[in-house]
Amino acid sequence: MAEFAIGIDGGGTSCRAAVTDRMGRVLGTGKAGAANILSDLENSLINIVASARQALEDAALDPELAYKLPAVVGTAGANVGDYGKRIEKALPFANGRVVTDAMIALQGALGDADGIIGAFGTGSVYNARRNGNIWGIGGWGFVVGDQASGARLGRDLLERSLLAHDRVCPPSSLTEKIMAEFSGDPERVVEFAHVSKPKDFARYAPIVFEYAERDDVIAVGIVKTAVNAIAESLDALLWPECPSICLLGGLSKAYYPWLDARHKALLTEPKGDVLRGAVELAAKLLQNDAGGTP
Amino acid sequence: MAEFAIGIDGGGTSCRAAVTDRMGRVLGTGKAGAANILSDLENSLINIVASARQALEDAALDPELAYKLPAVVGTAGANVGDYGKRIEKALPFANGRVVTDAMIALQGALGDADGIIGAFGTGSVYNARRNGNIWGIGGWGFVVGDQASGARLGRDLLERSLLAHDRVCPPSSLTEKIMAEFSGDPERVVEFAHVSKPKDFARYAPIVFEYAERDDVIAVGIVKTAVNAIAESLDALLWPECPSICLLGGLSKAYYPWLDARHKALLTEPKGDVLRGAVELAAKLLQNDAGGTP
The missing domain is CATH 3.30.420.40 (ATPase, nucleotide binding domain)
Structure with missing residues (x-):
């Protein structure tokens, strides 16, 4: 059972990622190029993963862990057509959830x-x-x-x-x-x-x-x-x-x-920024994976 | 001394031309492709001349007369930078005047x-x-x-x-x-x-x-x-x-x-449309060429 999760703000200028524990404590952060899933899906996926791997290294963890951890990615366009589902399928995380940029902004600003x-x-x-x-x-x-x-x-x-x-x-x-x-x-x-x-x-x-x-x-x-x-x-x-x-x-x-x-x-x-919102949602995912309320 | 002149509405959809006598009586009309002098000067010149030649033929006159007659061309962009002057130089008429589309619209609608x-x-x-x-x-x-x-x-x-x-x-x-x-x-x-x-x-x-x-x-x-x-x-x-x-x-x-x-x-x-305005200005040019008030 995973101990950590990754929260990612997949933004139009850059992707920012953070490794979190179950309590939402950030252990390391990473940054890579832009995610514009509607106009450039391929590079968006590359940058999302790159930011996650960097965050793991920053946390002194093996970047290969990315493939074994749950992750929440917030990005614009996740609610357009089947883009969100396509990215969820294409991402290499053990349990990848793709939500809108609005969702992580809201979680960051308001908490629960x-x-x-x-x-x-x-x-x-x-x-x-x-x-x-x-x-x-x-x-x-x-x-x-x-x-x-x-x-x-x-x-x-x-x-x-x-x-x-x-x-x-x-x-x-x-x-x-x-x-x-x-x-x-x-x-x-x-x-x-x-x-x-x-x-x-x-x-x-x-x-x-x-x-x-x-x-x-x-x-x-x-x-x-x-x-x-x-x-x-x-x-x-x-x-x-x-x-x-x-x-x-x-x-x-x-x-x-x-x-x-x-x-x-x-x-x-x-209360916090968009990356904070992604981190909180990732921590919730980790709690749920561990048998909390789904 | 010329007996006729040509009035041309050099429009963004098509060029329309009319041969006029000194009194503004129309003897023949012609039509060719668009004139967008700011974006396509070369084809604008081709279409302006083509409409004039067609109007001369329609008036049962030699299309080669175009090169010996005065003409007034009204077209958008004539007042932008030196575009008007460049077209005046490039046109093959004996005395070509290039004015704005507004000028011929105003002359057509209000007369003098x-x-x-x-x-x-x-x-x-x-x-x-x-x-x-x-x-x-x-x-x-x-x-x-x-x-x-x-x-x-x-x-x-x-x-x-x-x-x-x-x-x-x-x-x-x-x-x-x-x-x-x-x-x-x-x-x-x-x-x-x-x-x-x-x-x-x-x-x-x-x-x-x-x-x-x-x-x-x-x-x-x-x-x-x-x-x-x-x-x-x-x-x-x-x-x-x-x-x-x-x-x-x-x-x-x-x-x-x-x-x-x-x-x-x-x-x-x-009183009349834009082509009428071009015809009236062309008739005035003919009167002036003939020694009227310049």
Whole structure:
């Protein structure tokens, strides 16, 4: 019977793994390349395993143990079609469970408690757990979703800068700064927009918040539009006894002062990060394998 | 001295040409492939000349005359960098003038009068002439502009359908119809959005208007957002004595009933289409070549 398990955060930038004992104590960690299972399944599998082997070495254990231990992998796309099942079958662990990135983020932030998490980075997505039931909304991407994402804040800024350039709305310090960056040439803004990826637009998010804090009218308008979208999504998830809301991701702190009072009242700091969530789920798997409640 | 001139609408779908006499009477017309001078200069030149030669043949004239006649070509991108000048040099006409597509649209719709035109198709753009001075706003494309375009109406519809799917806003008959089209699967909506071009989104514009007329709350919201954008752009161009506003393009009629009363009061039907505008400018060029006011 295994003494250890491996928790893995299979992220789009890198895979992080940790070896845990039954109590959730971390004995070693490892890191490898990205897991993007929808676009590159083969390399995702390689990187997931590499991070696990590294974590075992870090824990002064034999990396070959990977094939004998249970593991929990959290990764985006695990709920799309049969991708999750395909990865579970392909992974070499003794008992491999593949869950969504939302599942490990939720476990990391809330532990076993009920509550809501909202994540705001290049994209935006929300998840909730109520009486053990987990469900999520948002996260539909830059083109037709992710209303409070950094990418949308940046896209909004460029759109409003062009409207200000055309004098359809009054320019602000921020729109003038942005147009100056593009040499005052709207064609260059359009060109940037057409070749840019969400993360390129998201680079403008910090400056939107910076100017919003200084009462720049356009920046405040952009932030308030996004905050309104956050409020609508949180309200769609909230229930009367919901104990807490956790905001995660690079932009979460920037949104704090702008949130509605009724949501602010529920804000709590995340207990741990996504890797912590994977570790906790791995420890639970180990307990169950040992004959605990399945 | 030339007796005829050629007016050409160098459009993104096709080039249309007409041979005109000094009085703007059309003697023959021709049509050839697209002119997209920014993305394919070589084929644009070939198609512009082909449409002109065809128009001469249609007028029972020698197509070789093309090289001895003055011509006016209206085409998108003529005002970007030195593209207009490069095409003027490359065209084989005796005296070739290259102007923007907006210029010939304005001349076609308003003749020599002052006024404003707004064009609503896959994109959206506005132009005005006041005391002979022409200026334009909008037309910055799908990603960061074209707020009242068919493409934006369609994108808005998919975005709101996903919000309704997530129960962030109440669904409507229209959002339920859209989600059914994608088998109720939000992932398929996202997939469509990521591979689609503006014209693909614009295919949803007619259904947005259809449902808005039936008071579908979501459809009405989308149309009102676009109409608000139109009002702001028209107001940015309007001046107290502006005699008329002409709406052009496939969606213009659909917008009519939704417009603000102050804009409705100025609406007039376009005098002619874009090719008519090119013909009028070509006839003026002929008059000037003949010693009229330059």
